[in-house]
Amino acid sequence: MLVTRQKTLRRFWYPVMPVGKVEAGPQPFTLLGEKIVVWKAADGDVVALADRCPHRSAALSLGWVDGNAIVCPYHGWSYDGSGTCVRVPQRPESNGLKGRVVPSFPCTVRYGHVWVALGEPLAPIPDWPEEDDASYRRIDQFYETWRCAGLRLMENSFDNAHIHFVHRDTFGDIDNPDPPQPAIERLPYGFVARSDVPVYNNELQKKNLRDDSAVTIRHITARWYMPFLRRLHIRYPSGLDHIIVTAATPIADDRCQVVQFCFRSDSEADAPARDIIAFDRRVTEEDRAVLESTDFDVPLDMNSGVERHMPSDQPGLLMRRMLIELLAAHGESEHTRHDAGRATQEQKSSS
Ligand code: FES
Numbered sequence: 001m002l003v004t005r006q007k008t009l010r011r012f013w014y015p016v017m018p019v020g021k022v023e024a025g026p027q028p029f030t031l032l033g034e035k036i037v038v039w040k041a042a043d044g045d046v047v048a049l050a051d052r053c054p055h056r057s058a059a060l061s062l063g064w065v066d067g068n069a070i071v072c073p074y075h076g077w078s079y080d081g082s083g084t085c086v087r088v089p090q091r092p093e094s095n096g097l098k099g100r101v102v103p104s105f106p107c108t109v110r111y112g113h114v115w116v117a118l119g120e121p122l123a124p125i126p127d128w129p130e131e132d133d134a135s136y137r138r139i140d141q142f143y144e145t146w147r148c149a150g151l152r153l154m155e156n157s158f159d160n161a162h163i164h165f166v167h168r169d170t171f172g173d174i175d176n177p178d179p180p181q182p183a184i185e186r187l188p189y190g191f192v193a194r195s196d197v198p199v200y201n202n203e204l205q206k207k208n209l210r211d212d213s214a215v216t217i218r219h220i221t222a223r224w225y226m227p228f229l230r231r232l233h234i235r236y237p238s239g240l241d242h243i244i245v246t247a248a249t250p251i252a253d254d255r256c257q258v259v260q261f262c263f264r265s266d267s268e269a270d271a272p273a274r275d276i277i278a279f280d281r282r283v284t285e286e287d288r289a290v291l292e293s294t295d296f297d298v299p300l301d302m303n304s305g306v307e308r309h310m311p312s313d314q315p316g317l318l319m320r321r322m323l324i325e326l327l328a329a330h331g332e333s334e335h336t337r338h339d340a341g342r343a344t345q346e347q348k349s350s351s
């Protein structure tokens, strides 16, 4: 699947950046191949527009904010949050231009991040009660570009079989390659997968968990939100909650922006945020090294013969199936980079 060619994927919310970034001025981002500018107006609204001035196509993200408008850096035309041109400095009496001349996109702030959709969203941003619960803290962990498809990262999160190979140096056990598989419950626009997975504790993790055992059972409730968002709720036997939210926001077919934060039910005195980030950093780097070697054109069609499967691949196979159904429900089929070759073949055989 080439994500930039699937229009339905434009109709989901994606976290694009920590809100702190827009405090510094207009910020560019590329979402599903669409260049956007995210900026904060004087009235506090954070908005997203196409990053292209309709005068001579300059990037608005190079401009600046003036009150409730963004000013183009080239000739100073100004646009409000709806994309209406409110000022042409060379023709001040005109009060701008008629109509919304710059496309605008749904944009909101949740969980300390700016979320954008490129069309009418099909599903809401999930409600996670820990955000407003004083017994939890939110720790912002990662904001970085990975050279892989978002779907690779999503399926990896639900793939218990990778733990003992990819994470053999942190919490996996390579001598126990066939871990318990999750029980999966399908939900609207996603699913929940539950499993109890024995994992090994290294020294840092023993400290973070305040648990000296060599092996701990992780009670995992993992939720997939279509298409590229997951929440991994790990409950340790001590009752400690470590809830990791990871988005693989699609930038282009071969790249995604990893946005990760976590909720913890312990305090900074129990486990400093920097130690928690350090452990998750190591684990994340282990995943990244392998995932960046994978093909970004993930085949949704399980019968394409491009990939082979095994029983523990069930969550990833369900993702593929649900994405095919989603596309079909919106009149789309899967686009792959083999489409162009196929079209040429068909042309040749019909001529
Ligand atoms: S290109 Fe934006 S005002 Fe001219």
Ligand SMILES: [Fe+2]
Residues within 6 Å of the ligand: 156, 162, 163, 166, 167, 283, 287
């Ligand atoms: Fe992993």
